[in-house]
């Protein structure tokens with residue numbers, strides 16, 4: 001029996017080694033996270049910062065559980081791939097009279113042996129990874145600390161216990177599988193696919209697939225408006241649309257993979273463009289066969305790729321949102337209203353100030369007119385009105401504040417959370433205007449922005465930028481803001497801390513008379529029912545630290561999850577390609593014997609790999625983009641640069657797996 | 669003119685511990701326009717010989733010269749080109765690509781490297797007609813009987829108009845009617861188009877379509893029989909030689925096979 005194990009090990013050396021390597025990477029990640037959780041010293045040191053870092057271990061624990069479950073599912077799936085491939089030789093052993101129990105036992109030991117290898121390599125890798133991950137976490141959470149390798153025997157023991165069970169279960173599953181392999185007749189390979197004929201029903205399903213998929217894509221792109229329209233009608237709630245679009249999209253995608261793409265490829269195969277070019281022909285027939293025989297693994301990997309890119313991309317967009325949010329809230333280190341200024345002026349040493357910016361504004365109630373029945377129509381609220389020249393002056397120092405040109409009578413509205421005002425083809429922004437009822441002035445809206453000079457926290461609600469002349473003409477109470485850029489230093493930090501703890505607010509009465517302009521506006525320091533408020537003294541430092549903690553931790557979780565998902569996706573594709581390559585070895589030998597140049601054969605392999613890896617990546621990226629686009633709308637477009645970077649890194653690593661696959665297939 | 673010149677060809681498989689000498693100092697030559705049969709017991713090295721001539725296997729020592737070119741001098745791309753352009757190969761186990769239709773299987777070798785010949789479809793039609801494959805061009809190999817698959821393999825070997833056809837048991841899976849048809853067709857190619865043919869066979873009846881039979885045993889040249897008179901007489905001498913090579917096997921009456 002020992003000989004049988006050894007010969008099997010030898011025979012499947014490449015694939016076993018890959019299986020061990022992939023699983024070991026997963027184990028390494030699990031170990032690194034567990035070691036992070038169990039490193040009491042690390043989080044005790046971080047504890048003094050905020051409650052976010054105190055919550056970090058429990059967040060990481062959730063991550064660990066998800067990752068562990070996923071790893072187990074991955075191992076089970078990989079195992080079915082690997083065992084199916086050996087069914088044939090096992091059936092021959094059984095045919096020759098080897099008892100099923102013996103083979104089962106062999107497979108059980110083999111599984112434990114592979115598990116042991118995986119754990120040893122995984123722990124070694126995990127130890128190295130632990131320092132890297134810990135540093136990444138601290139860096140993302142902006143905690144200025146350093147750590148070394150995390151050596152946690154306890155964590156190892158826990159993982160050994162879990163994985164012993166997992167590999168034993170896998171061994172038992174294999175044993176049971178063996179007992180059910182048919183003997184007596186020749187074992188058949190899984191239906192060597194005759195390309196299915198294109199029947200009427202298949203055409204119908206293929207068409208339905210396209211219609212559903214494209215429909216759900218359009219729906220997803222215009223989700224905000226669709227949800228709004230449905231919530232206005234009597235059909236139900238807006239979130240129903242979300243689920244509907246998701247469900248229709250999933251069904252559509254499945255139908256496209258199952259029917260539409262194979263129908264397309266079997267049509268294309270008949271074109272001379274493919275028939276008269278062996279590289280193209282063999283690439284396409286291979287794809288066709290994959291679509292017909294392995295559509296589930298392709299669909300699964302596409303979903304995995306979608307999930308991964310979505311998770312990574314949304315993590316990035318939330319992180320970016322956190323960063324942008326801070327800048328959007330407060331664009332300078334300290335921004336104060338006249339009242340806020342009065343309360344801190346004696347504490348603020350003029351030597352600490354690097355730069356001072358003053359922004360004069362006037363407070364007015366205003367009413368928005370959009371198309372009838374459209375979102376936002378008839379909104380009444382308060383506006384801080386700003387002159388264009390002041391706006392442009394601030395735009396020179398504040399990043400992200402777009403330069404504007406305005407004609408008399410035109411205005412730009414700044415609003416926080418402008419997703420409903422977003423320009424899409426369902427909702428063209430035409431002829432929008434704002435009236436200021438108290439003075440009777442009317443402005444054509446030139447555009448809607450989400451960027452406020454000096455940051456949104458200084459405003460009661462919205463801002464309105466108008467020409468200098470219109471600003472002069474407006475008779476309304478003044479509400480100037482002052483922004484400071486501070487130098488760094490111990491004393492400055494102490495000042496910031498003290499100022500942050502003193503919470504002071506300005507209030508503005510939100511009575512209906514004030515909103516319709518019948519009453520003049522009065523700033524006060526006391527709150528009444530329905531008052532609009534804002535903090536009189538706003539500091540960037542503490543807010544930024546808080547955001548970094550929260551979103552940094554989030555991004556870390558997301559990157560790790562993304563990593564695990566990606567390894568799983570790429571591994572499944574790699575294994576599948578390799579196994580198919582083994583099965584198609586004979587076909588390759590035939591075409592080589594018929595005189596196909598080696599270069600052309602390599603081209604086929606490269607194309608096949610590119611298509612098989614590219615399909616989930618491209619479809620997944622597109623799906624994920626729609627989802628991220630939706631988040632981004634709700635988060636007021638914090639910007640895509642980090643998302644693009646992270647997705648590019650993902651695609652690059654993924655392409656690396658593809659290149660490795662092509663290499664292994666060429667050598668097989 | 670010599671088309672194939674095999675000189676001191678030796679092929680040893682395996683390493684030090686388990687060596688198999690498949691070909692052992694084998695020498696012979698074939699002239700242009702010959703239809704040569706290769707016979708010998710199972711494991712004698714017939715397939716190995718054909719594979720070596722087809723550059724699918726490389727010899728351990730010795731040389732094969734085809735149409736004046738030494739095969740051992742070929743680079744990989746040159747031997748691919750040689751297989752593609754000068755050679756037609758009918759394999760012992762058909763070797764059709766299961767994912768391609770019969771038509772695509774037949775035309776495949778012509779599409780490896782552009783440009784594709786303009787008369788691709790007329791050639792396909794001609795060979796499909798000759799081998800009776802017209803009605804099954806859009807089917808897949810799995811949907812064909814073994815004999816039909818063998819005919820597809822034959823069509824694929826012939827479509828590139830090769831100067832030399834190597835056939836490894838081309839009639840192994842055919843009934844005597846179909847076998848006769850295929851053999852008559854090969855004979856016609858040989859006579860009218862001057863194609864040189866080397867055919868491995870176990871079957872004396874099939875062999876009797878050739879003009880010369882080379883017998884090999886244990887990888888070495890054993891004897892040869894050349895056709896001089898009528899086919900029946902040739903057939904008898906082949907049977908005699910088979911008996912000799914097997915150390916006195918049972919002689920089958922020609923009437924069974926005809």
Ligand SMILES: Nc1ncnc2c1ncn2[C@@H]1O[C@H](COP(=O)(O)OP(=O)(O)OP(=O)(O)O)[C@@H](O)[C@H]1O
Pocket residue numbers: 681682688689690708709710711712713714715716717
């Ligand atoms: N790839 C290989 N590795 C090792 N030995 C081989 C290999 N291919 C063939 N042989 C051995 O070389 C010898 C000749 O084999 P070959 O296939 O040429 O015989 P053959 O004459 O074609 O037999 P048959 O009539 O049964 O087809 C045999 O002993 C065989 O076992």
Ligand SMILES: [Mg+2]
Pocket residue numbers: 714715716760836
């Ligand atoms: Mg043979």
